[in-house]
Amino acid sequence: MTDPYDILGVARDANEEQVKAAYRKRAKAAHPDSGGDTDAFARLQKAYELLLDPVRRKVFDDTGYDVELTDAVDLQALVAIEKLITEMVLDEREPGTFDPVAKMRTSLLEDIRKANFSKSELERHSNRIGLHLERLGKRPGKDVVGHMLRARIKAIATAISETEAKIGASERACDMLEGYLYELNELQDEADVAAEIEWDEPQIRSAAQ
Known part of the structure; x- marks a missing residue:
């Protein structure tokens, strides 16, 4: 699982302004027009969107996972657990x-x-x-x-x-x-x-x- 806090370089308790400032700073160097990597910039954007969304951020903080940033194996594992949760319920x-x-x-x-x-x-x-x-x-x-x-x-x-x-x-x-x-x-x-x-x-x- 990719950690959005690590991607943006902010603390877990970073507020909205700190998240925005960190994104602006990293986006300048990461943008493809500035010679940055396209995939890395896409991950930066996803991390930024996640931390600005209070619902998604709360889910990530509670579980350590987010659909947009989860790799394929983790996503399949979450689907398997979701099925087992349904059986449990x-x-x-x-x-x-x-x-x-x-x-x-x-x-x-x-x-x-x-x-x-x-x-x-x-x-x-x-x-x-x-x-x-x-x-x-x-x-x-x-x-x-x-x-x-x-x-x-x-x-x-x-x-x-x-x-x-x-x-x-x-x-x-x-x-x-x-x-x-x-x-x-x-x-x-x-x-x-x-x-x-x-x-x-x-x-x-x-x-x-």
Whole structure:
């Protein structure tokens, strides 16, 4: 996540005038017409707009994230957590009788496990096609079969990249959930924690493989 305070070089409690002054100072050097980098200037503008918007600034201060400045992996991770939040809100069990954060982590670890398995299967399939290509050789003239096989390998490579992105987003989402401690009812505490540990340990080992 890009920090707008760092981009503008202002303190966390900077007021509107300080933000504007910092922007004017940096914009002169960062502007493309002055030889500045276009992407860097765009980030400067986004940081300036964020800190002048009290609602967006409050959200960033509370969460550390903003849609405009969040990188692709963080954004995918936030979308994954948002989906899990919806499941948490719709869960009819009484608060305190289960740990929703542990449930989120378990769900993410299961997603990682499935994605890793899918990735390995895609790689295995791609390798098999490659071996077919090696044995097929190249047909003189128009190589219809070879073209189609190479197209399959290319499509699988795209699917592998998408799967890797999903794994990265799920791992980042797990990182975002670190540090949360949910208070369970005393009667539920020991049994639920034991159940979560029993479930999470093999999931963690599997996701790491």
